[in-house]
Amino acid sequence: MSDALDAVDAKILDLIQHDAGLSVAEIADRVGLSSSPCWRRIKRLEDAGIIQRRVTILDRERLGLNFEVYCTVKLSLPTKDNLEAFDAAIARMPEVVSCATVTGAADYELRVVTRDMHAFDDFLRDRLLSLGLVSNIESRIVIRSVKHTTAAPLGLVSPYVSSKD
Numbered sequence: 774m775s776d777a778l779d780a781v782d783a784k785i786l787d788l789i790q791h792d793a794g795l796s797v798a799e800i801a802d803r804v805g806l807s808s809s810p811c812w813r814r815i816k817r818l819e820d821a822g823i824i825q826r827r828v829t830i831l832d833r834e835r836l837g838l839n840f841e842v843y844c845t846v847k848l849s850l851p852t853k854d855n856l857e858a859f860d861a862a863i864a865r866m867p868e869v870v871s872c873a874t875v876t877g878a879a880d881y882e883l884r885v886v887t888r889d890m891h892a893f894d895d896f897l898r899d900r901l902l903s904l905g906l907v908s909n910i911e912s913r914i915v916i917r918s919v920k921h922t923t924a925a926p927l928g929l930v931s932p933y934v935s936s937k938d
Contacts, residue, residue: 781806783927785814786823790924793827830923833886840889841915846881846901849908856880859906868896879911 778786784804788795795803801811818824833839848855856874859881863872871884887893893912901907 778930782814782818783930785811786818786925787927789815789824789827790927793829828923837888838886840887840893841918842885842887842893843913843915844881844883844885844901845875845879845911845913846883846907847878847909848880848906850906851880855906859904862904862906866896866900868900879909 781804785800788800788803797812797815798808800815801808804811806814815824833841846859848859860872863869863881863883868885868887869883870886873882874880875882885893885896887896897910897912901910
């Protein structure tokens with residue numbers, strides 16, 4: 774559907790991805806529509822799957838979850854069954870906030886968030902290694918996060934949107 778996006782759709786998406794708490798009336802006002810046509814556009818974007826869901830972003834540090842680690846994971850035997858078993862297990866681990874299958878020497882790249890080094894060690898020993906699927910893990914502790922956004926780079930999809938990030 775990205776081909777069917779017009780400038781108004783792109784503006785709506787940009788507004789929503791930066792502040793999902795905006796009311797339809799606020800969005801409509803900012804894009805120059807009345808509420809009903811704006812709501813219909815948002816509904817169409819939701820129905821098309823472009824808007825997947827709206828979420829609240831929490832401050833992890835204020836919650837005491839300020840230990841972040843990137844883990845490169847190599848499976849012992851990357852068979853279809855083992856990959857599927859690992860995928861399913863990772864989906865049940867709340868500490869893993871991002872997981873991607875990657876190319877190269879490793880099979881996965883994980884982003885893990887915990888309270889501290891001890892909680893991370895518990896996660897490695899009790900959750901990840903206990904699966905019996907992993908042959909190697911390389912962990913990199915995040916010292917400082919330089920940029921973190923959930924916003925899609927709409928400027929790459931539509932020439933009508935300029936990013937706020």
